[in-house]
Amino acid sequence: MITLTGLTKRYGPTLAVNNLSFEVRPGRVTGFLGPNGAGKSTTMRMVLGLDRPSAGEVTVHGRRYRDLREPLREIGALLDARAIHPRRSARDHLRALAHSNGIPLARVDDVLELVGLAKVADRRAGGFSLGMGQRLGIAGALLGDPGIVMFDEPVNGLDPDGIRWVRELMRTLAGEGRTVFVSSHLMSEMEDTADHLVVIGRGKLVVDAPIEEVIGASAHTRVRVRTPQAARLAELLAAKATVHRESDTALLVAGLDADAVGDIAHAAGIGLHELTLKEASLEQAYLELSQEHLDYDGTQRRPHPGLAATKEARP
Numbered sequence: 254m255i256t257l258t259g260l261t262k263r264y265g266p267t268l269a270v271n272n273l274s275f276e277v278r279p280g281r282v283t284g285f286l287g288p289n290g291a292g293k294s295t296t297m298r299m300v301l302g303l304d305r306p307s308a309g310e311v312t313v314h315g316r317r318y319r320d321l322r323e324p325l326r327e328i329g330a331l332l333d334a335r336a337i338h339p340r341r342s343a344r345d346h347l348r349a350l351a352h353s354n355g356i357p358l359a360r361v362d363d364v365l366e367l368v369g370l371a372k373v374a375d376r377r378a379g380g381f382s383l384g385m386g387q388r389l390g391i392a393g394a395l396l397g398d399p400g401i402v403m404f405d406e407p408v409n410g411l412d413p414d415g416i417r418w419v420r421e422l423m424r425t426l427a428g429e430g431r432t433v434f435v436s437s438h439l440m441s442e443m444e445d446t447a448d449h450l451v452v453i454g455r456g457k458l459v460v461d462a463p464i465e466e467v468i469g470a471s472a473h474t475r476v477r478v479r480t481p482q483a484a485r486l487a488e489l490l491a492a493k494a495t496v497h498r499e500s501d502t503a504l505l506v507a508g509l510d511a512d513a514v515g516d517i518a519h520a521a522g523i524g525l526h527e528l529t530l531k532e533a534s535l536e537q538a539y540l541e542l543s544q545e546h547l548d549y550d551g552t553q554r555r556p557h558p559g560l561a562a563t564k565e566a567r568p
């Protein structure tokens with residue numbers, strides 16, 4: 254578990270991270286989203302003790318990173334895949350890391366195999382493609398078999414095969430009960446990968462919620478209902494939802510879930526011929542969130558309807 258409490262970072266006049274509080278929990282993939290410059294990398298650097306918070310704190314398994322005795326065994330991270338000595342081979346790079354963290358050298362071959370670099374392990378990392386570099390960075394993160402992994406934009410620049418591989422790896426790691434924290438500025442990358450989303454904008458928390466909740470709260474998520482008594486049902490629903498008459502017998506309802514629409518129809522003795530949920534894409538939900546929460550200058554306006562997860566919105 255990673256725990257942030259009032260985490261804040263100022264760079265001169267820039268408030269890069271603004272009073273962030275949330276937990277990253279085990280057994281699921283938590284997507285960390287926000288536009289470029291939102292403060293994701295700065296937050297991740299503070300998790301690893303590479304940047305000192307201006308206020309607040311962040312702990313890994315309840316301890317600050319610098320107090321961890323064998324950090325690579327607790328948390329493995331890929332922050333910048335280029336941060337590798339170009340003249341060292343992949344194997345030597347990982348051996349040096351293993352040595353300095355008291356990890357048996359045999360583990361180096363295991364992770365090289367795991368990330369698909371075994372055949373090129375003795376080539377200089379400087380000649381690696383972007384994708385190979387990302388794989389080597391991920392190998393380094395997994396070296397200590399840590400319970401927590403943190404990846405900053407891991408699929409940046411990868412081809413479709415590489416992207417699929419990283420996604421499957423993250424799902425596998427979460428399935429093994431590990432904490433997986435992964436950043437991206439693209440919502441579409443998270444759609445099939447994340448279970449939970451933390452969205453920030455201009456350093457501030459916008460949403461901390463399960464992915465289904467984010468999609469469910471979108472105005473683009475609607476219930477399609479068909480009934481011979483559409484006009485009567487529309488009247489009943491109008492008090493609680495936005496109702497669009499698709500045809501004489503079909504309605505599109507926003508603001509209520511399918512169960513609620515079905516219950517209201519049933520209570521009024523209205524027979525239904527169709528009741529279908531039409532989910533928004535994560536991309537649509539994200540765009541709405543960005544527009545609703547952030548003015549162009551980044552100030553927060555109001556919480557997202559239906560999402561009680563924004564800290565300020567909590568009672």
Ligand SMILES: Nc1ncnc2c1ncn2[C@@H]1O[C@H](COP(=O)(O)OP(=O)(O)OP(=O)(O)O)[C@@H](O)[C@H]1O
Nearest residue numbers: 264267269287288289290291292293294295296438
């Ligand atoms: N070392 C630094 N000195 C001064 N300002 C910085 C420094 N590092 C980051 N910033 C500023 O802090 C803000 C947050 O940057 P950060 O890199 O954390 O965002 P990000 O969400 O990771 O964006 P990206 O997706 O572009 O990597 C930006 O305004 C950035 O210019």
